[in-house]
Amino acid sequence: AQSVAQPEDQVNVAEGNPLTVKCTYSVSGNPYLFWYVQYPNRGLQFLLKYITGDNLVKGSYGFEAEFNKSQTSFHLKKPSALVSDSALYFCAVRDASGGSYIPTFGRGTSLIVHP
Amino acid sequence: DAGVIQSPRHEVTEMGQEVTLRCKPISGHDYLFWYRQTMMRGLELLIYFNNNVPIDDSGMPEDRFSAKMPNASFSTLKIQPSEPRDSAVYFCASSFGLAGGSQETQYFGPGTRLLVL
Numbered sequence: 281a282q283s284v285a286q287p288e289d290q291v292n293v294a295e296g297n298p299l300t301v302k303c304t305y306s307v308s309g310n311p312y313l314f315w316y317v318q319y320p321n322r323g324l325q326f327l328l329k330y331i332t333g334d335n336l337v338k339g340s341y342g343f344e345a346e347f348n349k350s351q352t353s354f355h356l357k358k359p360s361a362l363v364s365d366s367a368l369y370f371c372a373v374r375d376a377s378g379g380s381y382i383p384t385f386g387r388g389t390s391l392i393v394h395p
Numbered sequence: 396d397a398g399v400i401q402s403p404r405h406e407v408t409e410m411g412q413e414v415t416l417r418c419k420p421i422s423g424h425d426y427l428f429w430y431r432q433t434m435m436r437g438l439e440l441l442i443y444f445n446n447n448v449p450i451d452d453s454g455m456p457e458d459r460f461s462a463k464m465p466n467a468s469f470s471t472l473k474i475q476p477s478e479p480r481d482s483a484v485y486f487c488a489s490s491f492g493l494a495g496g497s498q499e500t501q502y503f504g505p506g507t508r509l510l511v512l
Contacts, residue, residue, distance in 0.1 A: 316503075323503030329499065386437075
């Protein structure tokens with residue numbers, strides 16, 4: 281079975297400060313991990329993913345995420361937040377070892393960046 | 396490419412009426428997904444197709460919901476009869492393959508906002 285948890289419904293950060301959106305996962309084998317962003321009244325957009333290789337993954341709009349196998353986490357980070365980063369962020373996981381070939385999405389974390 | 400296209404963008408209907416949502420996936424993509432998003436339940440996978448064949452419809456809430464994909468460029472999600480609790484945003488997404496690497500990314504349409512009165 282595969283599952284993903286986003287422990288925070290909402291994250292508030294001031295513009296210019298670093299931001300972190302948390303994600304933890306559970307899979308039987310190795311994970312494929314994804315982050316998507318949803319702006320108001322829009323569909324989800326792909327940000328970045330970890331399949332294999334370097335634990336630090338760089339994605340769109342200056343975002344990055346760090347895969348930590350021992351902590352089963354894949355937190356999304358950005359060194360300096362922008363007001364325009366305010367959106368809903370989804371983490372997703374797929375067990376690369378088989379079972380479901382479809383990723384499971386978390387419930388989403390609302391990021392609010394204050395001017 | 397124009398991306399995943401969904402129509403209509405907004406739909407308001409009365410309870411008991413039939414609702415049909417439409418999706419055109421990205422050309423060349425062989426997987427198509429239908430999702431429903433609500434505040435209460437978050438993002439739910441309803442059904443997905445591979446090469447126009449439904450693979451897993453376990454997320455379809457009940458028999459009132461049905462989905463078809465008559466060809467590689469078109470899919471429909473139908474609700475008959477509709478109920479107020481069906482009010483949600485319905486997303487269609489497509490992807491190319493599931494082999495890992497670049498193929499695993501799903502591309503989402505803008506969604507259809509459905510309100511059933």
